[in-house]
Amino acid sequence: DAGVTQSPTHLIKTRGQQVTLRCSPKSGHDTVSWYQQALGQGPQFIFQYYEEEERQRGNFPDRFSGHQFPNYSSELNVNALLLGDSALYLCASSYGLAGRTDTQYFGPGTRLTVL
């Protein structure tokens, strides 16, 4: 049973560039959430996708956008990168609309470095 997978594992960009991160949920899961984890901190919620729609959003600017595909996989896009966007980006998957089941399983993350 495949767990949550993310690609790429590492990425280096320069300020002002755009980046796309990808996530495939655990088999049987249909909900994807994205988190940003700065070094030494706990993950911070970015947004959640279910049925190809953004269902919830955390306190992140519009430079952060996402998409969910019919196969439940998801992308996170960040435009106009800032140095402060350097972090580990985590994808978590779960089953069902938020509230019916809450256990979220995380992928290994994508380490983004902005120079």
Place this chain on the structure above:
Amino acid sequence: GESVGLHLPTLSVQEGDNSIINCAYSNSASDYFIWYKQESGKGPQFIIDIRSNMDKRQGQRVTVLLNKTVKHLSLQIAATQPGDSAVYFCAEIYNQGGKLIFGQGTELSVKP
């Protein structure tokens, strides 16, 4: 505001001893709590969860205790092993929102 805090940022224990990691949460409306383990360079790994209608739940070598009166959560690890060395996060969900609120984490170091 939203916060899930941890009492101790680091914990060092001897191999074979029991470990207790504590967590305080601020939102009395929280209805679901999860403990995650995160090893260096990896994503958080689910350990155990508990709902607000319970006060104790046991897994394999781990026990989570929930005290809603004082809004306190703890993770007990029995017979701690070197492989348990990692950062442990508690996280909460409230209002069935699906958004996990994480604390800063406690780093557990197991001495052989």
